[in-house]
Amino acid sequence: MPDGSGHMQPYLDQALEGSGSFAGAGTDWVDALRRDGAHAYGLHGLPKRRDEYWRYTNLNALADEQFRLSDGAPAIGLPSLPHKLVAELATYRVVVVNGRLRPDLCALGELPDDVLVSGLEDMLTAAPARLEPYLGKIIRLNDMPMAALNTAFLNDGMVMFVGDGIVLDKPVHLISITAPGADAMMVQPRHLVVMGKDTTATLIETHITTEGGSSFNNIVSELHLDEGANLNHFVFQEESKTTVHLSGTAVAMAAKTTYDSFVLQSGAAIGRSEIRAYMNGPGSDCRLDGVYLATDKQVVDNTTFVEHAAPECRSRQVYKGVLDGQSRGVFQGKVHVMRDAQKTDGHQLSRALLLSPRAEIDARPELEIYADDVKCSHGATAGELDEDLMFYLLSRGIPREQARRMLIEAFLSEAIAEIPLEQVAEDFTTHVRQWLVDNVDAHAGQDAT
Amino acid sequence: MALLEIRNLHATVDDKPIINGLDLTIGGGEVHAIMGPNGSGKSTLSYVLSGRAGYEVTEGEVLFDGKNLLEMEADERAREGVFLAFQYPVEIPGVTGITFLRTAVNAVRQHHGEAPFDAMDFVKFVREKAAGLNVSDDMLKRAVNTGFSGGEKKRMEILQMAALDPKLAILDETDSGLDIDALKVVADGVNAMRTKERGLLVITHYQRLLDYIVPDHVHVLAKGRIVKSGGKELALELEESGYAEFLEDAA
Ligand SMILES: Nc1ncnc2c1ncn2[C@@H]1O[C@H](COP(=O)(O)OP(=O)(O)OP(=O)(O)O)[C@@H](O)[C@H]1O
Ligand SMILES: [Mg+2]
Numbered sequence: 001m002p003d004g005s006g007h008m009q010p011y012l013d014q015a016l017e018g019s020g021s022f023a024g025a026g027t028d029w030v031d032a033l034r035r036d037g038a039h040a041y042g043l044h045g046l047p048k049r050r051d052e053y054w055r056y057t058n059l060n061a062l063a064d065e066q067f068r069l070s071d072g073a074p075a076i077g078l079p080s081l082p083h084k085l086v087a088e089l090a091t092y093r094v095v096v097v098n099g100r101l102r103p104d105l106c107a108l109g110e111l112p113d114d115v116l117v118s119g120l121e122d123m124l125t126a127a128p129a130r131l132e133p134y135l136g137k138i139i140r141l142n143d144m145p146m147a148a149l150n151t152a153f154l155n156d157g158m159v160m161f162v163g164d165g166i167v168l169d170k171p172v173h174l175i176s177i178t179a180p181g182a183d184a185m186m187v188q189p190r191h192l193v194v195m196g197k198d199t200t201a202t203l204i205e206t207h208i209t210t211e212g213g214s215s216f217n218n219i220v221s222e223l224h225l226d227e228g229a230n231l232n233h234f235v236f237q238e239e240s241k242t243t244v245h246l247s248g249t250a251v252a253m254a255a256k257t258t259y260d261s262f263v264l265q266s267g268a269a270i271g272r273s274e275i276r277a278y279m280n281g282p283g284s285d286c287r288l289d290g291v292y293l294a295t296d297k298q299v300v301d302n303t304t305f306v307e308h309a310a311p312e313c314r315s316r317q318v319y320k321g322v323l324d325g326q327s328r329g330v331f332q333g334k335v336h337v338m339r340d341a342q343k344t345d346g347h348q349l350s351r352a353l354l355l356s357p358r359a360e361i362d363a364r365p366e367l368e369i370y371a372d373d374v375k376c377s378h379g380a381t382a383g384e385l386d387e388d389l390m391f392y393l394l395s396r397g398i399p400r401e402q403a404r405r406m407l408i409e410a411f412l413s414e415a416i417a418e419i420p421l422e423q424v425a426e427d428f429t430t431h432v433r434q435w436l437v438d439n440v441d442a443h444a445g446q447d448a449t
Numbered sequence: 450m451a452l453l454e455i456r457n458l459h460a461t462v463d464d465k466p467i468i469n470g471l472d473l474t475i476g477g478g479e480v481h482a483i484m485g486p487n488g489s490g491k492s493t494l495s496y497v498l499s500g501r502a503g504y505e506v507t508e509g510e511v512l513f514d515g516k517n518l519l520e521m522e523a524d525e526r527a528r529e530g531v532f533l534a535f536q537y538p539v540e541i542p543g544v545t546g547i548t549f550l551r552t553a554v555n556a557v558r559q560h561h562g563e564a565p566f567d568a569m570d571f572v573k574f575v576r577e578k579a580a581g582l583n584v585s586d587d588m589l590k591r592a593v594n595t596g597f598s599g600g601e602k603k604r605m606e607i608l609q610m611a612a613l614d615p616k617l618a619i620l621d622e623t624d625s626g627l628d629i630d631a632l633k634v635v636a637d638g639v640n641a642m643r644t645k646e647r648g649l650l651v652i653t654h655y656q657r658l659l660d661y662i663v664p665d666h667v668h669v670l671a672k673g674r675i676v677k678s679g680g681k682e683l684a685l686e687l688e689e690s691g692y693a694e695f696l697e698d699a700a
Contacts, residue, residue: 061681391523392541395523396553397527397553398527400522402556403524407541408550410542414543
């Protein structure tokens with residue numbers, strides 16, 4: 001509903017109504033944090049085209065349809081997971097259904113002593129003091145209106161603390177399930193990861209939707225990396241095509257840290273992964289990579305912001321995607337190099353393959369540099385399958401549909417080859433292959449001119 | 450029945466006539482060489498025969514093993530047994546040589562009702578063929594032609610031909626860019642494939658290749674037509690006289 005200034009702020013009333021019953025209500029700083037979120041979202045409203053980071057992804061669907069906040073996690077069991085090798089991988093399993101931790105589905109036995117994996121709701125109730133130095137400290141509410149909305153709904157999600165010096169023996173697998181009922185449903189999960197000094201961990205996320213009505217999943221994750229911390233982060237976004245999936249991740253990187261992120265998006269009606277990395281200490285390394293696959297009328301958005309605030313840091317971004325049907329891809333990436341961030345090495349690249357004349361990509365890689373001794377580059381390409389390569393494969397007897405699949409897979413494989421965890425890389429590849437069989441073969445003949 | 454029969458072929462690229470009434474018959478077991486000045490349409494002929502998009506046949510017909518070749522898609526022609534060794538083989542990053550070869554060979558095998566190779570059997574099969582052509586395991590593991598030298602690319606083309614076992618092989622300037630040793634390796638590879646059934650169409654600018662792969666017939670292509678045909682001695686004559694006379698004739 002529009003207010004006096006003409007902008008819309010749907011869901012604010014739901015957040016305000018609920019605030020008395022959310023976890024940690026009555027704890028001053030928690031109440032204040034939620035209020036700040038509500039305030040920032042109220043001022044800004046739903047993102048509009050003129051917002052720098054929302055130029056190409058339209059959220060009017062969120063104003064048109066009234067999504068109701070899910071009232072807890074339904075008693076569903078663990079659905080079978082789409083990725084075989086990752087499913088079989090020995091992991092610490094955390095399951096969140098509709099934004100609520102489901103302890104009965106988690107498998108956290110044998111976690112090392114100094115590692116805590118828990119639900120945010122439990123922590124807000126039982127030990128809010130432990131959260132206070134971290135929760136809400138990285139997200140800049142004024143830059144991320146949807147994260148501000150999430151903050152207004154702050155209640156549950158996953159919390160993970162990795163104590164100093166720990167190298168976690170197994171990855172943590174966060175399985176995030178959106179389980180709508182018959183009506184339009186909204187969830188607002190909030191995750192927090194705190195990596196102590198000289199730690200190493202891997203976090204895998206799988207996002208899926210069970211059958212039901214439409215849904216809106218608005219996730220925020222805050223990742224704190226203390227000196228010498230290393231976090232590998234792999235995300236599979238495979239929500240249903242009746243879901244709006246918005247994910248906002250903010251990473252604070254102290255000195256000598258590495259953050260290595262790889263996001264595969266092939267699900268959702270609108271799927272957006274926004275990652276903001278703040279490189280606050282020298283000698284750190286940030287990799288943001290992604291692959292996306294879209295068809296029909298899907299919108300898939302990868303938005304990144306890397307702030308080089310300290311010298312001698314390196315950031316690399318490679319996003320590659322395949323767009324079919326009338327789908328739209330968005331890549332917006334900014335590398336912001338501040339005055340003191342000398343010897344910054346920052347690169348970003350967006351490459352899109354357009355398989356149909358009605359598919360579109362908006363790519364806007366950007367460098368903003370205030371230091372003078374830096375090495376930065378950016379680039380974006382978009383195009384169709386190379387006809388010369390196609391003919392080479394055909395001339396060897398490879399049928400056209402198979403040749404198309406081989407070339408598309410080859411295009412993506414360079415990016416997937418960068419994934420350091422073999423099972424994840426293989427599952428990504430398998431997933432890409434299956435997607436190509438399911439989506440591309442169906443109308444492969446149409447472009448055989 | 451001849452293996453390949455081209456009758457009065459006319460073809461255009463971007464509406465520009467390039468092949469202008471070409472007749473050529475190749476019988477099983479024969480080696481034909483085509484020579485001719487730059488731009489005379491040699492590569493165009495090879496693309497028309499292998500079915501590349503954008504090469505439009507405006508007149509004439511081509512029978513391959515008695516079948517209408519021009520009605521088939523490029524991939525179908527290849528499975529039926531037409532092979533083109535490219536003048537400029539492309540690089541395919543992200544697809545390993547061995548996967549590429551196996552996919553191609555299995556597509557052809559399945560077309561002929563044969564069981565596809567599994568990965569292990571295929572490695573054995575291809576290693577045997579590769580050994581004679583000095584194609585190393587490393588080259589097969591790398592992405593197709595990616596970062597290969599000119600000579601390596603040409604050897605890879607011949608390996609593909611050996612693996613696919615075509616009825617008709619068109620070699621478009623397979624000798625260009627090869628040093629003398631590599632030329633011998635490639636020529637030996639090609640000669641090893643000379644059989645009573647297989648036809649070869651060798652496009653070249655140089656007599657040198659024809660010393661190794663001795664042709665039964667030599668044709669001169671100029672302005673999209675065959676303007677002279679003869680035996681292997683014609684190649685030697687051309688080496689002496691050049692193409693000037695044909696260019697004037699055809700004009
Ligand atoms: N895509 C195209 N568009 C326009 N003209 C083309 C195209 N491809 C080829 N041609 C023209 O067709 C003619 C024949 O080219 P082709 O490559 O067949 O010659 P060639 O005999 O193989 O020459 P070379 O000995 O240099 O390899 C040339 O004049 C060339 O410019
Ligand atoms: Mg040529």
